[in-house]
Amino acid sequence: MTMVLGIKGDAEPYHCGVCSRQASYLGYHTGGSTPIMWLCEDQACVTFAKRIYSMSYTKLNYIEERAIELASDQTIEPILQTILTHLWDNDHKSLDEITGDHFLKLTDEIKQSKTLNKVFGTFLLSFSNALKTEVGSLDPPF
Numbered sequence: 271m272t273m274v275l276g277i278k279g280d281a282e283p284y285h286c287g288v289c290s291r292q293a294s295y296l297g298y299h300t301g302g303s304t305p306i307m308w309l310c311e312d313q314a315c316v317t318f319a320k321r322i323y324s325m326s327y328t329k330l331n332y333i334e335e336r337a338i339e340l341a342s343d344q345t346i347e348p349i350l351q352t353i354l355t356h357l358w359d360n361d362h363k364s365l366d367e368i369t370g371d372h373f374l375k376l377t378d379e380i381k382q383s384k385t386l387n388k389v390f391g392t393f394l395l396s397f398s399n400a401l402k403t404e405v406g407s408l409d410p411p412f
């Protein structure tokens with residue numbers, strides 16, 4: 271499942287290999303022609319670069335799964351609240367009355383919600399912070 275954690279070999283600095291946020295000019299590699307893992311400027315990411323660079327996909331997957339769980343715990347309630355508020359404010363008091371076309375229209379409306387975009391931003395920051403916390407912890411499997 272490894273998505274971006276530990277990603278190596280990008281020609282340009284797209285994603286930080288530790289926290290997955292936007293990378294900076296900083297990178298880590300082990301010398302010679304080994305691929306570069308780009309990093310953001312966060313000191314934690316610079317500190318954890320060596321650990322992540324050499325970590326197995328099994329461990330990277332474990333970290334990402336834990337980070338998704340932690341970030342989801344912090345954002346599931348506001349996501350659900352945003353959706354229910356949108357439905358309620360648009361006079362959809364019962365899910366029985368929502369047809370297929372209605373569902374698609376509501377989906378488009380909710381996608382444009384500034385509140386929902388803010389919640390997704392919170393999710394990404396929470397995910398990033400959880401990655402750093404998980405990498406920095408000495409919990410198994412480390």
Ligand SMILES: [Zn+2]
Pocket residue numbers: 286287288289290291309310311312315
């Ligand atoms: Zn980072």
